[in-house]
Structure formats: structure tokens, C-alpha cells
Amino acid sequence: MADIPATMRRIVSEAKSNGTLEVRIEEVPTPKPEAGQVLVKIEAAPINPSDLALLLSMTDASQAKSVDATTTSLPIPDFAMRMLQGRMDEAMPVGNEGSGTVVAAGDAAGEGLVGKLVAAAGGDMFAEYRCVPVAMCMPMPEGVSARDAASSFVNPMTALSMTKVMKRDGSPALVHTAAASNLGQMLQRICKADGIPLINIVRKPEQRAILKDLGADYALNSEDGNFMADLVEACAETGAIIGFDAVGGGDLSGRIITAMEAAQSRKLTEYSRYGTSVHKQMYVYGRLDLGEVRVPPSVGMAWGVGGFLLTNFLATISPEERMGMAMRIATEIKTTFASDYTGEISLDDVLKPDVMAKYNAKATGTKYLIKP
């Protein structure tokens, strides 16, 4: 097509062995779709916490300095240098997901998508163009905008996966922390629609209000004095033995398992010094707190805490099941899976220190959208 430029701009992040992280805008040749691929003109891409982990790599955004129009540098803390050894001195493209219009197809497989709005995932989405396998595109229904479709993978797939893990593990209900997040709101809508009891845990009254407005039956504030007692009651009422924790560091997962165990132990007809034999499990899917995950002895013996990574989970289910998830997301992208954004920024804005501080804040309800 005549209007596809020969070169395009994209964001890269490079951790340098001299201790500096560079966030740059690169000018590179616009890729050409191969067989089975389409070229998408990216119109919107959200900045997720997982993107920040790659883009800013544990640096302190308040120390960002503009070097020139296409380069911003940040000092890398010592502890992060060790963890970044595997990517040292390599320019990493950034952006897990995004949406845009298909402007070219590599072969007949993708021709039907040309001119259509699609969502896609796979990295390198903070760019003007991106080649994507046809099989990885999620075509959007009429009336959906690029902004609507930008966050169609990471949060929606994660929230849906939580309900699938719950069923796989035999729990009748779910517990979720940092529950007023975009993802948490999606999960509340899914659970409401699907009749799944959901125990939301937040840290502020206004976060509780967000979930109550969505019709949440349980929205507990972990800072309240009666939090543990209320949580035990909620676990007893719902039978929840599975939860997902976005916080990671600290004792929250341990306290939740303790409450699950206390609820389950009410069913014991005789004393057992090992506690119940019902396995209770927390999945840590985020590390809002980078400290240690701490589990006290009060969890009993039948317990587990572990990491949860969406891509690892998706590899354990069938292609048909993944397709079913994608279909539901595309159909309900403006309702169940709707995302809120604090603001829209350009590729150039991504490099500006003052903007960087804002999109790196990780506060509930602040999420930025890049419009390349």
C-alpha cells in the first residue's frame, strides 16, 4: 500500500553495562508481513505494570534525564544490575499489547483482515507498525475504537484465567487482592455475570466503593481492624480456597490462607493438630510489593503459594479454550472487559521525565494509553 512509510518509530529500552538505562525512540525499517502475517498500524497501546518492568527496569523515574530528543537516561540501582544481566547492552522493544488497523497482509490468510481493527499481543507494540501472525489477531466487532480494544489481552485473559484456575482447582469461589485495579474490576464483572462468589480485598475506602458500585458482594479493606474476622466469615460463606494476589511481598497471601484455613476448620468434627486436609492456594501474579512473600505457621499443613504467569497458564489449556476466551473478550470489550485510562500520550511523551513519573506511579486507577 502506498501510504505505508519505509521507516517507522518505536520505543526501546537498553540496560547498559555502565549502569545507565536508556529509553530511546528508534527509527527502523517498517517491517513487511510474511506469509501468515499482517501488518498492523498501532493506534493504541496501554502501559501495563508488566511493560514498566521492561521499559524502566526497576529504575527510579524521578531520576530520569533527557539526553536528546530521542534518548532519556536513568541510573540503574545496584540490586537491579544483577537481575538485568541477561539483557545487558541489548536494545529491547517494549509493549505487550495494542490495537490498530490492519494495513497489509503477507498472503491470502490475512487479506480478509485488511482495513479491520484488531487487537494483538506479543511485544514491540510501542511502535507505529507491528507485524503480527494472523492467528494472534483478535478482530474487533463494529463500533469498537482502538482505545476500547487496546487492552484486550493482558488483563482480560488474566482475569478469565483466574476463573478457569478456580474451577480446575475445585474451589467454589475466588479471593482477589489489589481488587480495584482495572483487572480487578474486570474480574468483578466476570464473576457477577458468571455467578462466581468473589472476595475482593483492597486497601482504601474509595477502592471499596468502586467495587461496591460494580455490585460486589464482598469488598474488604485490609486496613480495617476487623479485616481478618470478616475475611474468615467471607471464606466460610463462599468456601473459597483459591486466591490471586497482585501484591506479592508481605504477609497478605499468608493471612488469606490463614483465613481460608480457619473457615475450613469449622467443618472439622474432631481436633487435628495438622489442621484441615483441604488444600488452600494463593497465586502471586504481581509484585506490587517487591519484598518477600511471608507465610506464617497458622496456614496449617495443606497450603500452597506460587507464582502465576499468564503465558505459562495459557500453554496448559487447549487452543479451542483459548479461542473461546478471545471470542468472549472481543464481544464484551466495551462492557465486561472495558478499561479506564488516565490519559493518552504519544511516543515522544514516553521519554519525557515528567510524564514518565506519572505513568510509573502504579496507583490504582492511573493507567496511560500510548497513541503512537
Add this chain to the structure above:
Amino acid sequence: MADIPATMRRIVSEAKSNGTLEVRIEEVPTPKPEAGQVLVKIEAAPINPSDLALLLSMTDASQAKSVDATTTSLPIPDFAMRMLQGRMDEAMPVGNEGSGTVVAAGDAAGEGLVGKLVAAAGGDMFAEYRCVPVAMCMPMPEGVSARDAASSFVNPMTALSMTKVMKRDGSPALVHTAAASNLGQMLQRICKADGIPLINIVRKPEQRAILKDLGADYALNSEDGNFMADLVEACAETGAIIGFDAVGGGDLSGRIITAMEAAQSRKLTEYSRYGTSVHKQMYVYGRLDLGEVRVPPSVGMAWGVGGFLLTNFLATISPEERMGMAMRIATEIKTTFASDYTGEISLDDVLKPDVMAKYNAKATGTKYLIKP
């Protein structure tokens, strides 16, 4: 039989709501075997850590006081009072396992066992007699003594289960902590016989020597300065992604998973900010340290820590598989599954404050045998 007395003595432990724990010797009617049961004259029963958890219930043995010839009392710490609510003011019989001679049978099913030495498990073994289902008896070969057979269930079954869990979870090797324990020595002999690479972790040079004497390929001291580097090497050489931790509290499980992840990440061909997708798992089967289990972020995303309780695991395998384990244990009770005892004590000794302090020490290589 004429020589079975009408009454017998046994040990009970009662947590009283007034804040006192009483360890007592009770005189009770000698039970009569029902259909499918045999009566065993208990000749030897080990004091395992799991028995101490019930017998002394987190009290401080140094504060034990003899009340009279059949009662010793200990103050219950505040934190333990909460955890003991489920058994308050109830006399609990003690003793997970033991061995002795079958002296009577409830019916034809058990008659063949009369006069035979058997090992048994199921609680209430710190007693002169115990009725046991025939199906739960492990008959011992000729030449085995009651002392040899006393610890035929808890440690042997746990050690064998570890190798079964390893295979179930797809790991080619095992990591084990507090590895110079009676159980750890059994595990080393099993792994040696079965060709399973085993990474032993201990805290003292003399514990390392015990395992080296048994032919251990890996016996690492976690207090050594190069412990982590050595552990990563051992995990890389063996491919171990599963381990069992008897310590529980502290960061040992977290450090082991960190080492497993570092070893697995050597196989990565490109950088992944989420770490490897290989699931690494630590099973906490003991709580030598009652503090929190602490897991750092360096474990990556594909990790798990959880409790392991023998009875819960045995419920997940077939009766045939359990029978196979019992057969092997009986056959190899004087070799692979041999236990060491520091001393033999009587039921009366169990109540003596000075003896109590000794058998409660939980130091490696100190284990006492009760001869009722």
C-alpha cells in the same frame, strides 16, 4: 489369653483452659480386639517431632513440674492457647507409631498374626496395648526386633513419598534440608539404592560428614560462604526442581528455589524478564523453625511453596502403591530404613522433667524410644 491384664497404662496430653498442659499416665481398661482387629502389646514406640507437637504442644519443657507420680504440668504460652482451642480440656492419647507382639485377634482375619512382631501406626501408641486393624499392621521378617521395627511408618513412608512426589512432578533429582536427620539418612540410602541424585543441605560440618559417610554426592552446609554458588551448581548438574524442607521458617526454601531458577535460567537462549517457565517447588513438611516461610522475588514467576503432610499424600495414591511401600520398608527395616536412638525410656520416664528436656531437644541425632 490369660496373661492380658484387665487394665493398662497409657500417656495422655491435656491442654486445660486454665492455661496448663498436663501430661499424664492414665490407667484404662485394656481394649479388646473387634472383628478385623488385633491387640498389640506395644514394645517400642519412637518419640517423633510430630508426637512432641501433640504431647508438649509448644510448651517450654524446661518449665515442666511434677504434680504427682502420674501427672506433670507445663504452662501454655499465650500464642499456643489460640492454636489449641480445638483440643481444649480433652485428654489426647499420644504416639503415632510403634511395634510389638500381637497377643490376641478379634477374628480369623488376625489369627495368623498372633505371636508375630508387627509395626503399626495410628495414634495412641505410647501405651502398653493398642488395638489395630489387621490391614494396618506391617508384619516383620524373622530376626527383626521391636526396637528395629518401632519407626516403620512416619520416617520411612515420608522418605519414600518424597521420591514418589519427585517422579510425579517430573523432577530428575531432589533437594532435602535438615538432611542429616534420621529421615534424611533414610532418604540418602533410598536415593543411593534407586539412583536418584540428592542434594543434601545441612547446617554443621559434622552433619555433612554423616551424609558423606553414607555416600552422598551432594552435602552442602548452608552456613558456608559459597553455599549459594555451590547449590546453583548442584541444581544445574542434577536438574533438581523439587525439594523438601523440614525447617519451614526463614528463607531457606526461598533460597533453594532461587538457586533452582538460576540453574534453569542457564538454559535460556534469550532474555525473559519473567525468568524461566520451569515450575520449581519446595514442600515444607516440618516446622523446625516456627517463623514465617519467606520467599524473595528472585524465584522468578514459575515457583511454588506448600505444605506436605504424609497422610494427605498417601490418600492420593493407590492401595497397591501403599502396600508396595510397606513391603519394601519391612524387608529393608534393618538397612535402608534403620533408625538410631539416643536412649530408651519407660512410660514413667516420659513424665520426668529432666527426661522431657532431653527428648524435646530436637537436635539432629537425638531421638528417644519408649519401651512401655
